[in-house]
Ligand code: SF4
């Protein structure tokens with residue numbers, strides 16, 4: 001095994017993973033309906049191909065890919081399309097979605113769930129199967145996976161990094177899959193290695209998950225070019241640029257991608273979805289979600305994508321906790337505070353963290369120039385300055401201070417003794433600059 005690696009900056013929030021660390025993945029019962037927002041990935045919008053009243057089976061395409069940087073959306077229940085319309089998204093905006101009322105039969109579309117040997121399949125065909133299965137990065141970014149597996153000819157990829165860091169506090173969805181599906185994971189990694197043709201693969205796991213490291217180590221013994229790589233437990237160790245720097249010593253340039261320095265990163269859940277898609281013909285229809293925080297039955301649950309948070313919590317808890325204050329989708333550092341409970345679990349959902357009332361609120365004060373946010377920023381930005389410039393809408397200065405490189409990890413806000421809303425302000429600056437760039441491009 002390699003020496004423990006890490007990156008500069010970052011923070012050490014309590015990992016709070018004990019409640020679900022040893023909980024085996026349990027499959028939840030099928031919901032009565034699912035709400036499937038059409039847009040669940042970064043890239044070109046999909047095109048809806050179903051209408052109200054259509055009968056669908058699990059794995060039927062509801063919306064087709066809108067281009068190369070796009071993936072289709074599949075039915076996750078068999079039943080009838082009840083509506084195609086505007087529904088609340090977990091991000092708090094109304095968005096177009098397909099609603100399916102289930103028939104309780106879990107009938108699968110023809111061709112789905114067929115066994116196949118990936119070693120016999122042509123590489124371009126493998127990429128196509130991954131796109132057709134609707135697979136996107138499940139570590140949070142939801143970028144179409146087949147695109148990451150199709151680097152341009154001038155980008156030589158020598159290293160594949162498998163991201164099993166799961167550095168967000170509270171979450172154990174990836175950890176449990178590493179323990180419970182180790183052989184499938186390794187088979188999926190070999191499949192990805194075959195597509196990329198890279199020489200070296202490191203399966204990166206933080207050292208607060210020794211059982212996962214040991215399981216990988218024992219199965220990888222004797223495997224040429226694939227090894228487990230322990231990482232120091234530090235947030236945001238699972239950030240792509242941080243992982244590249246920790247494990248290879250290479251720095252991804254400002255505005256660049258890991259493939260600019262010869263690396264491709266795939267998250268553990270994504271690799272397992274690739275394996276399921278290629279070897280079992282199974283599109284991305286369910287997700288392992290850690291449910292934890294102020295709950296009686298914390299655990300790791302396999303949930304059909306599109307199940308409402310209300311249905312998930314009702315199944316897990318029996319009833320909605322009376323003193324429920326907030327539900328965070330994802331982890332507490334980068335997750336979204338949900339606008340309500342009638343929003344669906346998405347392809348990229350890996351956790352639901354419940355917080356009791358009263359929800360703790362920060363007291364926001366002025367900056368005391370302590371420099372803590374600068375020390376903690378893993379991207380080497382100057383968060384205190386960036387936040388001030390964003391507050392005063394100085395987009396020129398935000399640009400000069402590389403606001404677009406912010407990975408929104410929240411380490412600066414976590415550190416700030418003055419309780420400054422740093423990440424919110426910097427995010428405001430980042431998307432304002434991105435919008436300004438887009439408008440300039442459209443005018444040309
Ligand atoms: S400025 Fe961005 S990248 Fe740096 S610590 Fe804050 S949120 Fe993270």
Ligand code: SF4
Nearest residue numbers: 367368370371373416
């Ligand atoms: S951590 Fe907070 S108080 Fe300290 S320099 Fe940064 S913004 Fe100012």
